[in-house]
Amino acid sequence: MSAVPASSPASVVSPAVSGAASGPVFGAAASDTQAAPTAAELLAFARSVAADPAVVGELPLDAEGRTWRRLEGPGGAEAWLIGWPPGAETGWHDHGGSYGVFVTAAGELTEHSLAVPLPTEGWRSLELAEGVDRRRVLPEGKGRAFGREHVHQVVNASGTTHAVSVHAYYPPLPLMRRYSRKDSTLRLEYVERPEAW
Secondary structure, three states, rough: OOOOOOOOOHHOOOOEEOOOOOOOOOOOOOOOOOOOHHHHHHHHHHHHHHHHHHHHHHHOOOOOOEEEEEEOOOHEEEEEEEEOOOEHHHHHOOOOOEEEEEEEOOEEEEEEEEOOOOOOOOOOEEOOOOOOOOEEEEEOOOOOOOOOOOOOEEEEEOOOOOEEEEEEEEOOOOOOOEEEEEOOEEEEEEEOOOHHH
């Protein structure tokens, strides 16, 4: 497997990742007077990057691990262009209170999510009720926004085709909680902070 880089996209931290730190940067940094970007603005940004074949085509793809390039998102948002080899997935996680978006730029991604918010403190294991699971298939050009309490995992279910996606979060991710799931039991495993990425 490839080495873990010094900086990685929080939404896909894994022991099997490789990074690409250089390349084009989109958007502008937030000024002190600039308002936070809305979810609609983040989604418009992600769609515009995903629709740019020159940017998407410059991301190196690896047969064994995810690859990424950090982008400068609108209004100071954290943004990433991410490559997914066949079978790659994020594992269950949240975004530490940030809201965000992602758009599939190439291939197809599947998102598994929970339809209920989870408490952020004071628990290690939860028994999920029936009917809270949601599944979305996002082919090229499709994307979605999600709120501050969103818990999901994203998968490239293809056995043969790479996928590429654009992600943006605001505020920049303060932390991520990682979960394991067995049947209806969701367990908080650990918390990642930006210095670990």
